[in-house]
Structure formats: structure tokens, C-alpha cells
Amino acid sequence: MKAKPTKLPEVLLIEPRVFGDKRGFFFESYNKIAFAAATDIQAEFVQDNHSCSARHVLRGLHYQIRQPQGKLVRVVAGEVFDVAVDLRRSSSSFGHWVGCHLSAENKHQLWVPEGFAHGFLVLSEYAEFLYKTTDYYAPEYERCIRWDDPELAIDWPLEKAPLVSTKDQAGVAFKEAELFP
Numbered sequence: 001m002k003a004k005p006t007k008l009p010e011v012l013l014i015e016p017r018v019f020g021d022k023r024g025f026f027f028e029s030y031n032k033i034a035f036a037a038a039t040d041i042q043a044e045f046v047q048d049n050h051s052c053s054a055r056h057v058l059r060g061l062h063y064q065i066r067q068p069q070g071k072l073v074r075v076v077a078g079e080v081f082d083v084a085v086d087l088r089r090s091s092s093s094f095g096h097w098v099g100c101h102l103s104a105e106n107k108h109q110l111w112v113p114e115g116f117a118h119g120f121l122v123l124s125e126y127a128e129f130l131y132k133t134t135d136y137y138a139p140e141y142e143r144c145i146r147w148d149d150p151e152l153a154i155d156w157p158l159e160k161a162p163l164v165s166t167k168d169q170a171g172v173a174f175k176e177a178e179l180f181p
């Protein structure tokens, strides 16, 4: 596997080594030792999540305050535009975002560290989205920043107005959000 820094250097694009043959393909979607060697990150994943969404669904921008989660995200069916936003006030990339195309075809994964908000837009008919997290879901600490916050100005590849949950429609502005030191 290869781990490449994105324009936000702590957000990493992971490219697994894929073995294709006449039967199909095989790859290690996660290997603790290989991940640590390629990324220098000692992550302890405690939860695996799986969601499925239709085209134009946008989930995000989500994060947990006080119990932040690092996320290793990937797509096993379809394609998404996946976004991470740096919410750490002390960071030189505070308030900056990065977006990557993750698909079942390219098999790329994104490492979204603690202290970042995360969201994605579905670009295919549907997308199955899998991710590992370094801490447990804690609804009391769950926070949401609006996906279309003007200050963040994320350049989502939208074809029409996205389908957003009621919870996400009630997301707060970046400038009003509870953030990290």
C-alpha cells in the first residue's frame, strides 16, 4: 500500500496494492502493521461502519467534539466525493478542506484524522461507504457544520441540490461551530 499526503498533509490518500487475476481481485483493505508502516500513525480502530446512499445524497460535515474520531474511509460500490475539513484552531490549515474521489473502482481510502470534519457526496447511482473509527459513536458529542458553509466554500461536484438529512440541514455555520484548540 501507498500513503500519499493530500493538500492537507495530515489527510492521507491510501492506495492499496490490488492483486487482479482471472477470478477478480484481492487486496488487504486494512492491515494494522502495513498501515502503521506506511502512515506513521498508530491507530486503534474500535468501530466499523457501513452506509448506503443514493445519488445526490450528501452526508456531513460531521465530527465529534471531546470524543473525536479518526476515520479510515472507503467505497465498495459506486463513487463519492469525500471531504475533510481541518477544525483545529492551532493548525496552519485551519478552515481548509480537501476533497478526493473514492470509488469501488479505484479502491482508494482516505485517512481523516481526529480534529477534522468529514462529509461526502454520492456521484453514482448509489454508493456503499465503509469506514473504521478510532473512537466510539457518541451522539452527545456529535456536531454538524453546514455542507454549504460560505466560509469553507467547498467546491462540491453537484449536479443538482443534494439530498441532505434533516439533522444535516440543521448544521451550524463554521464561524459558530464548537471547534478544536
Ligand SMILES: Cc1cn([C@H]2C[C@H](O)[C@@H](COP(=O)(O)OP(=O)(O)O[C@H]3O[C@@H](C)C(=O)[C@@H](O)[C@H]3O)O2)c(=O)[nH]c1=O
Pocket: 049, 051, 059, 060, 062, 063, 118, 119, 120, 137, 165, 167
Ligand atoms: C454515525 C452513527 C450513527 N448511528 C445511528 C444514529 C442514527 O439513528 C442513524 C443514522 O445516523 P446519521 O444520520 O448520523 O448517519 P450519517 O449521516 O451517515 O453519519 C455519518 O456521516 C459521515 C459523513 C461521517 O463522517 C460519520 O462519522 C457519521 O457521522 O444511525 C449509530 O448508531 N452509530 C453511529 O456510529
